[in-house]
Amino acid sequence: MTRFVRRIALSQFRSHAATALDVDARPVALVGPNGAGKTNLLEALSMLSPGRGLRGAAVAEMARAPGALGWRVRATVETPEGAREIVSTGEPEGRRRVEIDGKPAAQGALGAVAPMLWLTPAMDRLWIEGAEGRRRFLDRAALSFFPDHGAAALAYEKAMRERNRLLRDGPADPAWLAALEARMAEAGGALAAARAATAARLNAAQSGAKTLFPLAEIAIVGDMEQRIAAAAGTPSAHPPEHADIVEDFRAALARARREDAAAGRALIGPHRSDLAATHAAKGVPARLCSTGEQKALLISLVLANARALAADTGAAPILLLDEVAAHLDAERRAALFGALCALGAQAWMTGTGPELFEALGARARRFAVAETAAGSTVREAA
Ligand SMILES: Nc1ncnc2c1ncn2[C@@H]1O[C@H](COP(=O)(O)OP(=O)(O)OP(=O)(O)O)[C@@H](O)[C@H]1O
Ligand SMILES: [Mg+2]
Incomplete structure (x- = not known):
């Protein structure tokens, strides 16, 4: 079984x-060459999945300038359930509209039709920069396994913002604060459980694989996630023993009102969690690994995520790998191509020269992207 984009058409997109x-x-x-429009094409593909896409850009920013009259991405996606038509439209006033098979749909529904994972050069510094990027990476992986994860994250953020506001504007109504804390604890518990289960799945999917890519052993640094991971025999998103973990967090929030009011924000909770990774064979934390090793650890995690999703859904997700080949030596490049082909994944890769993809031979389609006065062009290359 496979899942792939059969046809994609972009209009007025960057x-x-x-x-x-x-x-x-x-x-x-x-x-x-640089500036030809390769990453823009990957970004357009990422508009077939929920969220702000591969660059995290605002809808209006993606409209072709000058003019900026809105953009459209249309695609036919082959899935194990048959062909689906997706239309994603960026309206001039900055809203995104989605249609699936001719009917308006919620963005979230795209996750099941066109599951997608990506790696971009911006993620090269993931292991050495702040926790926020690592949390986002972990949450995207969690969303790929647990479609409800996005809703839990939104519910958590909303309750937290409201509690922050109440604590700041004080004197706060204790009953209203308690209700918000209960909501934060409930949603936070769901978030933490999905993350813990995700980390377990990514570790398991890597340890079973024979690849040249180093095993990135991951662990979540966060109180709830760690307790859930320790409690769960078999990790799942909703094990019953979470009730006491949720209750402890709720009580901790209630105790922390004074400190949180002084700080202007919640000082505890899964919004502060971090993702730790270790190069397992070397026993070295990811942030101390070489640039190439750090990239290899990310690739290892993305391949593991794809393998686990393929096992769940019967088909590998679509992969967007921006400039992934450039960082790898020839042997690792060949290993990556081998792994992608073994997965049966439609991986969209970019590079500045054809030699980067030589080892793929007839196993890939090749296109030349060029910049012209009338916009970027894409032509099949021999
Ligand atoms: N909203 C927009 N409207 C028109 N052009 C845009 C818009 N946003 C970005 N561009 C242009 O798109 C061009 C191509 O960008 P893109 O990032 O796709 O290049 P690339 O082929 O990936 O190059 P590189 O190899 O350097 O990564 C850039 O020259 C940029 O100026
Ligand atoms: Mg690029």
Whole structure:
């Protein structure tokens, strides 16, 4: 079983005035000079999945300038359940609209139709920068396994913001504060449980694999996640023994009102959790690994995520790997291509020269991306 984009058409999307591409289940290599529009095409693909996409950009920013009259990405996606038509539209006033098979749909529904994972050069510094990027990486992985994860995150944030406001504006109504803390604890427990289960799945999916990519052993640094991981024999998103962990967090929030009011924000909770990774074979924390090793650890996690999703859903997710080949030596590049083909994943990869994709041979489609006065062009290359 496979899942892949069969056709994609972009209009007025960043440097692309009108680009259409017909492909098959094989990986796709996009080759072209700097500024040609390769990453823009991957970003357009990421608009077939929920959220702000590969660059985390605002809807209006993606509209082709000058003019900026809105953009559209249309795609036919082959899934184990049959072909689906997705239309994602960025309206000039900054809203995104989604249609699936001709009917308006919630963005969240895209997650099941076109599960997608990505790696970008911006993530190269993931292990050495602040916790926020690592949390986002972990939460995207969690969302890929648990579609409810996004809703839990939103509910948590909303209750937390409201509690912050109440504590700041004081004198706060204790009953209203207690209700918000109960909501934070409930949603936070769901968040933490999904994260803990995600970490367990990513570790398991890596340890079973024979690849050149180093095992990145991950652990979540966060009170609730750690307690859930310790309590759960078999990790799952909703084990019953979470009730006391949720209750302890609720009580801790109630005790922390004075400190949180002084700080202007909640000082405890899963919004402060971090993701720790270790290069297992070397026993070295990811942040101390070499640049290439840090990249390899990320690739290892993304491949593990894809493998686990393939086992769950019967087909590998679509992968967007921006400039992934450039950082790897020839042997690791070949290993990556081998792993992608073994997965049967449609991986969209970019690079500045065709030599980067030589080892793929006939296993991939190749396209040349170029910049012209009329916008980016994409042509199949030999
Ligand atoms: N909203 C927009 N409207 C028009 N052009 C845009 C818009 N946003 C970005 N661009 C242009 O898109 C061009 C191509 O960007 P892109 O990031 O896709 O290049 P690339 O092929 O990935 O290059 P590199 O190899 O350097 O990563 C840039 O020159 C940029 O100026
Ligand atoms: Mg690029």
